[in-house]
Amino acid sequence: MREQASALLTVAAGGILGALARYGIAAAVPVQAAGFPWSTFGVNVIGCLLIGMLMSLPAKGLRRLFLGTGVLGGFTTFSGFAVETERLLAGGHLLLTGLYVVGTLLAALAAVAMGARLAR
Structure with a gap:
């Protein structure tokens, strides 16, 4: 029971930071009404790069829970990706929506692979 509480607090603390x-990034780089959601895109790609790096390192104690599930889980945002995609679709920006969805998926996968390679 004590280990579960410790794990929960570790993930929660990391999630708050992430x-x-x-x-902070979303506030610094706000998305324009009909613009490409660079802040959400950047957060997700950077998060994937760091996840790729983290998962290539040996697991030690609560490090993966804190950094992976907590910090990077709180940092990356599938919900933000979905909201931005819906916003672009509702605005009739089909080409931009397609570029955002496909670009995010390809960039995220490439970032995980690059992160893993960098960590090795």
């Missing part, structure tokens, strides 16, 4: 970092 969410605050994401919020």
